[in-house]
Amino acid sequence: xxxxxxxxxxxxxxxxxxxxxxxxxxxxxxxxxxxxxxxxxxxxxxxxxxxxxxxxxxxxxxxxxxxxxxxxxxxxxxxxxxxxxxxxxxxxxxxxxxxxxxxxxxxxxxxxxxxxxxxxxxxxxxxxxxxxxxxxxxxxxxxxxxxxxxxxxxxxxxxxxxxxxxxxxxxxxxxxxxxxxxxxxxxxxxxxxxxxxxxxxxxxxxxxxxxxxxxxxxxxxxxxxxxxxxxxxxxxxxxxxxxxxxxxxxxxxxxxxxxxxxxxxxxxxxxxxxxxxxxxxxxxxxxxxxxxxxxxxxxxxxxxxxxxxxxxxxxxxxxxxxxxxxxxxxxxxxxxxxxxxxxxxxxxxxxxxxxx
Numbered sequence: 001x002x003x004x005x006x007x008x009x010x011x012x013x014x015x016x017x018x019x020x021x022x023x024x025x026x027x028x029x030x031x032x033x034x035x036x037x038x039x040x041x042x043x044x045x046x047x048x049x050x051x052x053x054x055x056x057x058x059x060x061x062x063x064x065x066x067x068x069x070x071x072x073x074x075x076x077x078x079x080x081x082x083x084x085x086x087x088x089x090x091x092x093x094x095x096x097x098x099x100x101x102x103x104x105x106x107x108x109x110x111x112x113x114x115x116x117x118x119x120x121x122x123x124x125x126x127x128x129x130x131x132x133x134x135x136x137x138x139x140x141x142x143x144x145x146x147x148x149x150x151x152x153x154x155x156x157x158x159x160x161x162x163x164x165x166x167x168x169x170x171x172x173x174x175x176x177x178x179x180x181x182x183x184x185x186x187x188x189x190x191x192x193x194x195x196x197x198x199x200x201x202x203x204x205x206x207x208x209x210x211x212x213x214x215x216x217x218x219x220x221x222x223x224x225x226x227x228x229x230x231x232x233x234x235x236x237x238x239x240x241x242x243x244x245x246x247x248x249x250x251x252x253x254x255x256x257x258x259x260x261x262x263x264x265x266x267x268x269x270x271x272x273x274x275x276x277x278x279x280x281x282x283x284x285x286x287x288x289x290x291x292x293x294x295x296x297x298x299x300x301x302x303x304x305x306x307x308x309x310x311x312x313x314x315x316x317x318x319x320x321x322x323x324x325x326x327x328x329x330x331x332x333x334x335x336x337x338x339x340x341x342x343x344x345x346x347x348x349x350x351x352x353x354x355x356x
Contacts, residue, residue, distance in 0.1 A: 010029060026195075036326075038330040039292035039319075039331075040254060041279065041296035047242075051087050056199065059178040060180055061142075061154055062097050062145050066130035081107045086317055099141040107134075112129040129192075131165030131167075135163075152180045157251075173200060178190065186242065189238070191235070193236075195233045202228050253283070266300075276297060280292065
């Protein structure tokens with residue numbers, strides 16, 4: 001019965017998608033990439049300047065001096081779900097750059113026990129199969145410097161692929177746009193609009209397979225899920241500044257305001273929009289060793305007695321950079337101060353200048 005529910009709930013999660021926009025859709029694209037950014041609670045919109053800018057703010061790609069490659073892996077739900085990320089970016093000239101990234105968030109080897117019991121009521125373990133449910137996001141990025149000194153822009157074109165075994169699959173398409181500006185006194189500002197046209201997902205559902213699932217639990221009539229969903233736009237506004245001390249020490253401080261155009265349990269919430277702040281710090285020594293910390297995901301969580309409790313997510317990270325290789329680690333949700341999932345995250349960045 002438990003395995004029936006796993007499959008049934010996976011497919012029935014589509015029923016709330018409908019034709020209207022949803023507060024939460026394609027959420028795997030909002031988890032975040034790069035352990036360095038996650039260690040700062042994702043407060044990197046204004047200063048991201050490497051291959052991972054394709055995700056955080058494509059305008060930052062114009063800061064590339066050579067080709068770069070990035071890899072990341074993290075696990076959730078006690079290693080049941082795996083999140084993997086691969087990105088590559090390169091400068092086209094001294095004013096523009098391009099990038100591509102791939103994200104996969106999936107659960108593999110789920111037991112399909114819908115055919116465990118045959119028509120005569122006999123249990124046959126040979127009829128158990130396995131399937132995977134996985135979400136894929138492919139992003140193509142382009143960035144360019146504008147004639148105004150310090151002002152850059154970038155755009156993303158996203159292709160979404162979601163698969164639930166043989167039961168259902170979806171294709172989705174969307175766009176992002178970002179801007180970065182650096183003032184003469186070294187303050188940096190960034191704006192990132194995700195899903196600016198709304199991202200549209202269209203589902204194809206195998207009705208024969210769905211009939212097997214809906215009939216797995218006697219006495220329950222399940223309706224076929226809707227076949228489309230829209231992802232609402234989101235806006236991220238950031239600012240940051242870096243200081244250098246005694247030539248060898250640096251301190252970077254960054255603030256993000258993450259806005260959804262829906263009423264949620266974010267710390268600032270209205271019927272028009274909800275805002276969650278994030279604050280991040282990075283301390284560096286000789287551009288070799290980095291310590292990072294951040295706090296974000298401020299939420300008003302509803303308790304059993306209908307009261308609200310403010311929760312937040314503290315993160316911590318370290319990094320090591322030598323020549324063109326950077327290895328980063330982040331531990332998210334230190335002390336379990338929020339309902340968000342905690343994880344150990346590792347990432348690697350490789351600058352191709354190391355080969356020159």
